[in-house]
Amino acid sequence: MIRKLALPLAAALIVSGCARTGEIEVDGGVGITAVRTACPIVGVPAGTGDVTLFDPPASRDAAAIDVTATITNVRVNCGDVGNDVVSTVTFDVQARRARTDAARTVALPYFIAIVRGGTNVTAKRIEQATLNFPAGEARASVQATATSVISRSAATLPQEVREQLTRRRRAGQEDAAIDPLSAPGVRAAVARATFEALVGFQLTDDQLRYNLTR
Template sequence: MALVGCSSDGQLTATGITVTRSACPAVAIPAATGDITLFNPENSRDASAIDVVAHITNVRSTCDETGENIITTVNFEIRGQRRDAAGAREVVLPYFAAVVQGGTAVLTKSISRVGLRFEDGQTRASTTGTATGQVARAAVTLPDEVRRQITRERKPGDADAAVDPLADPTVRDAVRKASFEVLVGFQLTDAQLSYNATR
């Protein structure tokens, strides 16, 4: 019973594990969109035709929860490599930022571009990108009844002591609707996406 006192995020208590749900969206790179490969000639997929390869890395985010809208700012690095080091060259790469609700519903999507500049004689280059997403605070707030059902103290011997609250479809759906992600990745053509998915 000594565990019943104060608890912090992830701490074991007498009634289970205490987890604090953040209002800030999760930030991620969707599968197969974190890399881009440019070919020359463009319609070739031979390894010898690979012109430029770039990938997104070092993704970091900050979240402002002070207003009616929760604003997430995402910063990341783009690193690239080219086959031919001759001459200075800038390669412009498109990337997207999307706010997704419940893992499937795209609420907003924006497309930006960033220049990756290779100096003469250099095969590698890097640059940085940024993106933002915002979600209404009301949308990430669970209804009171659902919150009570999730956080209700359950004691050993109770009929539903071992039942996960998320097993209730109503609770599960409410949590899903109140869950958001900000996704960033390269804006790929169908051919580029197919190449990433199958290589």
């Protein structure tokens, strides 16, 4: 249900002290090396990347569509601040309205939620994107930002798990073909240290239902 804007979980788990992001290492059958980062994976939950306002509000007829808006151009800047990992997510809200006779201001609420291990929402904050439509203009856009703060210690794998993931496995070894993530303890530790920063419109139940069923 989430459109990822970074490497999927399975591709971003191996920790390497020397590999660069996206680097492929072929060395005696070691295979692909990827870099895991403490920065959260950024994404937009399915069904929350656009919103439709109706006039009258209870109608769902195409002729009653008043304003439509979409979240696009999602970008992230992530870095260390003391003992925390701070990510600033920037995105554009692009909107279109049906009636253009007068100037109009439309405020659309959006959220940033921090999810740990794929299921546990640890924090959520709601803000507003304000769109200003000049008279005669059907389109408007605004840039919005949202910030997440995650403890670096929480996003860091324990040393013993790092060693299990990065230990070199040579062809012919008994466990060469065994995925270290198949071990329940390793998989659980990786999930606990994996965070997502999700942004989307703060929709009502009716708005979300409309997005998922139209």
